[in-house]
Amino acid sequence: MDYNRKEEYVSCNIIEHGFDAQIESINLCCRISKESLGSKVIIFPDYKGEKINWDTFFRITNKLRNIQRQGDTVPQCKGCIYLKKQKWENENYINTININNWIKCNASCIYCDRKESLHKKEYKIYPVIKDLIKNNYLRTPADITIAGGEPTITSDFDKTLKLLIKNNISTVRVLTNAIKYNKYIEKGLKKGLVNILISTDSGSRETYKRIKLTDKHSVVWKNIKKYAKVQKEDSLVKTKYIIIPGINNSKKELSAFIEHNFDAGIKYTCIDLEISFFIRENQNLNVLKQIYDLFLYAKNLGNEKGIITDAFDRIQLIENKLKFSH
Numbered sequence: 001m002d003y004n005r006k007e008e009y010v011s012c013n014i015i016e017h018g019f020d021a022q023i024e025s026i027n028l029c030c031r032i033s034k035e036s037l038g039s040k041v042i043i044f045p046d047y048k049g050e051k052i053n054w055d056t057f058f059r060i061t062n063k064l065r066n067i068q069r070q071g072d073t074v075p076q077c078k079g080c081i082y083l084k085k086q087k088w089e090n091e092n093y094i095n096t097i098n099i100n101n102w103i104k105c106n107a108s109c110i111y112c113d114r115k116e117s118l119h120k121k122e123y124k125i126y127p128v129i130k131d132l133i134k135n136n137y138l139r140t141p142a143d144i145t146i147a148g149g150e151p152t153i154t155s156d157f158d159k160t161l162k163l164l165i166k167n168n169i170s171t172v173r174v175l176t177n178a179i180k181y182n183k184y185i186e187k188g189l190k191k192g193l194v195n196i197l198i199s200t201d202s203g204s205r206e207t208y209k210r211i212k213l214t215d216k217h218s219v220v221w222k223n224i225k226k227y228a229k230v231q232k233e234d235s236l237v238k239t240k241y242i243i244i245p246g247i248n249n250s251k252k253e254l255s256a257f258i259e260h261n262f263d264a265g266i267k268y269t270c271i272d273l274e275i276s277f278f279i280r281e282n283q284n285l286n287v288l289k290q291i292y293d294l295f296l297y298a299k300n301l302g303n304e305k306g307i308i309t310d311a312f313d314r315i316q317l318i319e320n321k322l323k324f325s326h
């Protein structure tokens with residue numbers, strides 16, 4: 001096979017070069033396409049941290065790439081917005097990784113679905129990433145997301161992030177609740193190799209406690225401020241507010257959230273909507289409009305303070321829905 005040859009067809013970067021470490025399985029992708037309704041391409045089911053045979057991994061993913069090459073679509077990918085026609089390389093390598101196998105957390109958010117997996121056993125991801133680098137299968141620029149659970153409370157996280165930083169691998173995105181400050185995140189932020197997203201979902205200590213079921217509001221904002229101070233670029237430390245109707249959908253709460261961002265030196269934040277509420281009210285345009293107005297309220301407040309406030313996931317979907325309803 002000519003590895004330098006590029007072929008033009010419809011595919012996505014994850015089908016071509018993805019790797020998704022989930023609880024108890026290695027998958028191809030963590031995203032959900034319109035038609036697959038949550039079914040995933042599972043490469044190694046019942047995975048418990050065994051050494052990965054990369055030849056087998058690429059044999060399986062190449063079968064999927066061939067489906068795309070031949071003009072068809074992998075069933076789990078049908079209707080996905082990430083499919084696009086372009087020239088794809090023939091070579092076997094990975095540049096898009098999602099690490100989502102960690103389960104434990106030091107918070108207990110009322111909307112979190114991880115609680116259902118607390119009885120399951122975590123496997124180590126560090127040896128997998130080390131092996132990937134050793135075999136020269138991890139290529140940069142890469143797009144690596146580390147989520148969880150709360151990544152910073154596992155010892156495997158420090159080792160893994162240290163390894164990625166040492167090998168100058170960028171960009172690594174860490175989804176953390178910032179209850180625990182992490183020196184390797186700090187190191188990555190200073191070098192511009194790491195970016196973080198922290199979802200506080202509140203402006204006041206009372207609401208934080210009500211949502212996260214832990215009293216860490218002040219600690220979290222202190223840590224956010226510390227991270228913001230060391231970041232190489234303004235865009236590396238970003239916060240998030242998930243609107244949970246009935247709990248934090250007040251202008252007072254959003255206004256306090258923007259104020260905390262300003263005090264902490266944050267320049268980028270985003271607003272999302274709690275997923276189960278969105279699914280329930282998906283067709284109720286009046287309700288969606290009220291939520292969107294709250295987003296606009298936060299966006300304007302942010303603008304006044306020099307904070308870019310973006311629509312995230314569900315708010316983006318609402319934005320599109322409202323546009324097309326006129």
Ligand code: SF4
Pocket residue numbers: 011012013014015028029030031032033076077080081082083
């Ligand atoms: S097409 Fe969509 S569902 Fe399929 S691998 Fe790509 S991002 Fe994931």
Ligand code: SF4
Pocket residue numbers: 105106107108109111112113114148149150177
């Ligand atoms: S911080 Fe994240 S992982 Fe932890 S309980 Fe909240 S949503 Fe779940």
